[in-house]
Amino acid sequence: MTGLTHLDETGRARMVDVSAKPTTRREAKASAVLTCQRATVDAVVAGRTPKGAVISTAELAGVMAAKRTADLIPLCHPLPLAKAEVTVRAAPDLPGFHIAASVVTTGPTGVEMEALTAATVAGLTVYDMLKAIDRDMVMGAVRVDSKVGGASGDWQREGESGDE
Template identity: 60%
Template sequence: MNGLSHLDDQGRARMVDVGDKAVTARRARARGELRCTAATLEMVRAGKTPKGSVISTAELAGVMAAKRTADLIPLCHPLALSQVDVAIAVEDALPGFSVVATVRTEGRTGVEMEALTAVSVACLTLFDMLKAVDRTMTIGAIHVTAKEGGKSGAWEQI
C-alpha cells in the first residue's frame, strides 16, 4: 500500500471500506469567506440587491450542498446527516461575508467534506447573487476549523 487510502496497491482509485469502523457521533465545522466592496455590503444590508435575500438563499444552498456531497466529490461516502447549519455574517473588516458550516452525523466516517462543501457552495451562491453589482469579489480561506468523532478524537483550530 502506498499510504493513500483512496488508492489500491496498483494505484487505482477506490472508495475506502469503512464497514469495520465503529459508529460514533461525528461533527465538523468549516469556514470560508467572500470578500466584496463596502458598497456591496451596504446594498445587502439595505435589502436592495437585484436577486433578493442574498444571505438566506446562500445559507439554504449550503445546507442543500452538504446533503449532496457524495454526488459531487468522487469516492465520498453518502452519509445520513443529522444536522447541517450554515451561518453567514456580514464582516465589515473584510469587507465581505464569513461563512461557517457545522455538520453532524452518527456514522463510520467523518463529515469534513460535507462541511467544506456547504461553505464552498454558500460562497458560490453569494457570488452568483451579487456578481451583477460587484465584479471584484473573491472567495477564499475555506478550511476545516474543527472535527470530533472517530478514533482520532476531537480537533479544533485555534
C-alpha cells in the first residue's frame, strides 16, 4: 500500500493533483444489500407500496447520485461520466434487495466513489420509500466489487464473477 495521497506534507487534507495522469477508460462496479421483511419484498414486487414504483425510483436516484458524487465527498474529483447504471433486484429468499451500480468515465482518475455513492443512494431510496411499512430494514455490505483501468490496473473482489 502506498502513502496517503490526500494529505500534504503537514498532514492537511488536499485534493490530489491528477493533471499529469493519462486520460484512460475507467470503470467501477459496486454493490449493496438491503434486508427487510419478506412481506415488504412481496409488496414491492406486487406494486402495493405507499410511495409508488420503488425499484425504478431507486435506480434513477442512484444514477443521479453518481453524477453528484463530487458535491458530496469533499476531496473527490468531479468527473464526466460516460455511463452510470444501477439495478435494484428483489431477493425474496434474502429477504431484501440486491443493489448493483456500474460507472464508466474516460479520465485521469477512477470512479469507485461514484459507484459506491450510486449503490448507497439507491439503497437509501428503497429504505425511504418503504420505511412506512417496514422499520426493521438494514442496509449493508456496501462495497466495490471491481475496477478497470488506471495505473494500479484492474481489480476484482475475490470470489466474485463481476456479473452480478
